Amino acid sequence: MKKIVIAIDGFSSCGKSTMAKDLAREVGYIYVDTGAMYRAVTLFAMRNDVFDAEGNIDETRLKALLPDVKLTFQLNNETKLPEVCLNGENVERYIRTLEVSQHVSPIAALPFVREKLVEQQQAMGNEKGIVMDGRDIGTVVFPNAELKIFVTASAEIRAQRRFKELETKGMPADFDEILQNVEQRDYIDTHRETSPLRQADDALVLDNSHLTITEQKAWLMEKFNERTQE
Numbered sequence: 001m002k003k004i005v006i007a008i009d010g011f012s013s014c015g016k017s018t019m020a021k022d023l024a025r026e027v028g029y030i031y032v033d034t035g036a037m038y039r040a041v042t043l044f045a046m047r048n049d050v051f052d053a054e055g056n057i058d059e060t061r062l063k064a065l066l067p068d069v070k071l072t073f074q075l076n077n078e079t080k081l082p083e084v085c086l087n088g089e090n091v092e093r094y095i096r097t098l099e100v101s102q103h104v105s106p107i108a109a110l111p112f113v114r115e116k117l118v119e120q121q122q123a124m125g126n127e128k129g130i131v132m133d134g135r136d137i138g139t140v141v142f143p144n145a146e147l148k149i150f151v152t153a154s155a156e157i158r159a160q161r162r163f164k165e166l167e168t169k170g171m172p173a174d175f176d177e178i179l180q181n182v183e184q185r186d187y188i189d190t191h192r193e194t195s196p197l198r199q200a201d202d203a204l205v206l207d208n209s210h211l212t213i214t215e216q217k218a219w220l221m222e223k224f225n226e227r228t229q230e
């Protein structure tokens with residue numbers, strides 16, 4: 001069967017990585033969570049005094065430090081999923097906090113940050129057989145991807161899902177704060193100048209507001225089968 005590139009984009013917390021991981025596991029493809037890469041750079045920025053007390057970014061400092069940032073992936077033996085490492089340190093458990101979520105979108109809007117990460121993402125897709133999720137995968141990273149999906153769901157439903165997830169992980173958070181963060185990130189992601197979040201013209205749209213995880217998995221599997229058998 002021919003190997004293809006699958007690009008999954010969409011709004012924050014809508015289920016992109018859940019779908020991408022499920023499909024990659026099922027068909028034996030590599031899964032890449034590009035949001036984790038932007039989150040790792042944000043963690044690096046937070047640890048290296050790139051933000052001032054008001055949350056402003058010292059772009060000159062970040063630009064100078066960025067060549068020292070090495071992002072790699074390490075397979076988790078239990079989940080069989082890749083986890084992001086920042087200069088050799090597995091930072092998976094530090095990058096999903098609300099604090100990182102509150103700082104990530106302004107960092108991801110910086111052209112020099114995107115340039116570095118997009119180059120690495122494109123190299124990962126050289127051999128195809130990859131499922132990558134993010135905001136600009138179908139539009140910028142892999143404009144020729146054979147299968148492009150754009151996922152959406154209402155902001156309230158997305159915040160509710162994230163709230164439940166954080167609660168389950170023992171990281172209780174305030175629902176309104178999560179909702180505000182989801183809306184704020186969507187706004188920054190769709191309005192930035194460089195590679196704004198938008199649906200690629202040839203993407204298939206999935207509104208999963210009222211779909212279960214099993215239903216969305218089946219929907220994606222069907223699209224995958226169609227594309228690989230064409």
Ligand SMILES: Nc1ncnc2c1ncn2[C@@H]1O[C@H](COP(=O)(O)OP(=O)(O)OP(=O)(O)O)[C@@H](O)[C@H]1O
Nearest residue numbers: 012013014015016017018035161165208211212213
């Ligand atoms: N169809 C669904 N129904 C209910 N919950 C779902 C569904 N799809 C995903 N979820 C849950 O919603 C939460 C967010 O999903 P996920 O992390 O996959 O979103 P995402 O789009 O990758 O988010 P982000 O952009 O922030 O990385 C997770 O807790 C996941 O289990």
Ligand SMILES: Nc1ccn([C@@H]2O[C@H](COP(=O)(O)O)[C@@H](O)[C@H]2O)c(=O)n1
Nearest residue numbers: 034035036038104105108134135136185
């Ligand atoms: N291709 C991408 C992926 C992510 N971003 C930015 O990172 C933030 C975190 O991503 P999650 O998928 O983990 O939510 C996201 O809000 C975007 O600002 C991006 O710009 N491009």
